[in-house]
Amino acid sequence: MRSLYRFGLGVLAALGSVAAWAGYAFNFPEPVTPIARETLHMHNLVMVVILVLFFLVFGLLLYSFRTHRKSAGFKAATFTAPVGRKQWLWVLSPFALLFFIDYIVFGIPALHAVLMYEDTKTDAELVVKVTGSQWLWQYEFPAEGVSFSSRLVTPRDQIDSGAAKTPNYLLEVDNPLVLPAGKKVRFITTSNDVIHSWWVPAFGVKRDAVPGFLREFWATVDKPGTYRGQCSELCGKEHGFMPVVVNVVSPEEFAKWLASKKAPVAAAAVPETKVAVVAKAAQ
Numbered sequence: 001m002r003s004l005y006r007f008g009l010g011v012l013a014a015l016g017s018v019a020a021w022a023g024y025a026f027n028f029p030e031p032v033t034p035i036a037r038e039t040l041h042m043h044n045l046v047m048v049v050i051l052v053l054f055f056l057v058f059g060l061l062l063y064s065f066r067t068h069r070k071s072a073g074f075k076a077a078t079f080t081a082p083v084g085r086k087q088w089l090w091v092l093s094p095f096a097l098l099f100f101i102d103y104i105v106f107g108i109p110a111l112h113a114v115l116m117y118e119d120t121k122t123d124a125e126l127v128v129k130v131t132g133s134q135w136l137w138q139y140e141f142p143a144e145g146v147s148f149s150s151r152l153v154t155p156r157d158q159i160d161s162g163a164a165k166t167p168n169y170l171l172e173v174d175n176p177l178v179l180p181a182g183k184k185v186r187f188i189t190t191s192n193d194v195i196h197s198w199w200v201p202a203f204g205v206k207r208d209a210v211p212g213f214l215r216e217f218w219a220t221v222d223k224p225g226t227y228r229g230q231c232s233e234l235c236g237k238e239h240g241f242m243p244v245v246v247n248v249v250s251p252e253e254f255a256k257w258l259a260s261k262k263a264p265v266a267a268a269a270v271p272e273t274k275v276a277v278v279a280k281a282a283q
């Protein structure tokens, strides 16, 4: 009893050190896409059902242990084979309950969620190609002819602890990806060296960028803002130094940004591409 009391005090003391909890978020980041909301909803549903089951099962167990003690004078049952109806009931009812929970209570919303996650094409208004590269991200808007790379700008001083770390330490890039709010964006991801993974927690999406493969996901971000993420597939020495930054802005601002990205390319004399040369030669 005394050790239990001490243990309780220890836990309280650990929880009480508020400073240690600073910056520690207990829950998921605020979801800003349909996928993130759906995922959070699934998580909460499963969590609640599992908690109810947990307390039910352990409650029954504890009740059983307490009530059916020999020391409390409980007489053991003396039944033998053949197995009666009541025993079958006890065998089959947990099976039926778990079947119902897994395939109906979890299964139907999970199926709905998965189908929705995979629907990258319906109503997609924009395509962004994301290429992972040791150790930066390349973004391309194929239809608009815009492409650029996005790399870490946190100074080396901060990484080597020579200078104080700024708030977005290791989460700041030179060219963030810019997206229009409220528009469905279809992402295509690949890599040109090893496997990377594009991850923005608030979007609820994380997709491996695999060399030689194109993989898809989508996002419709309703709330303008700056969202940050990281490469989440160990990809070499600077895996921790290739963050993702996405600026979600109004469609008007996005159009302006896109035009500004296009401008330098249009101004420069664009050399004839190989395809064009080949096509001419064939004429």
Ligand SMILES: [Cu+2]
Binding pocket: 132, 195, 196, 197, 231, 232, 233, 234, 235, 239, 242
């Ligand atoms: Cu990576």
